[in-house]
């Protein structure tokens with residue numbers, strides 16, 4: 285049974301149009317419910333159905349986290365999640381340039397140490413659009429349900445069928 289879903293950010297939760305969140309130039313502005321624009325006109329657009337997906341996971345009692353390869357400081361991923369008013373869904377989001385497999389293990393460690401919640405790798409679903417990250421997740425966390433967006437599924441909302 286899946287108890288924790290871990291999302292990648294760029295090109296998984298949102299379209300970042302060929303760049304990544306760290307390249308956004310402040311000030312960032314939310315221009316409509318699902319779009320953020322930076323001072324140079326670059327935008328981040330939440331994929332259709334992501335809001336409902338996060339709500340569905342929460343309603344089912346499934347924990348949600350995030351691991352993203354982006355600068356830790358300034359943390360534009362966190363800024364975007366705040367602007368979208370979605371940050372409250374994510375427990376211990378990891379935004380840095382470390383191996384994603386190690387970041388996934390870090391999330392599990394933090395849940396165990398700080399909340400007493402023990403989650404095994406086979407109870408985690410990880411979704412990412414880069415195959416290299418899928419491979420790192422599988423290497424670090426044997427048994428993890430690692431879903432490659434782009435081959436296993438074509439839209440992030442399709443993860444629902446693996447729950």
Ligand SMILES: [Mg+2]
Pocket residue numbers: 292293294295296412413414
């Ligand atoms: Mg990505």
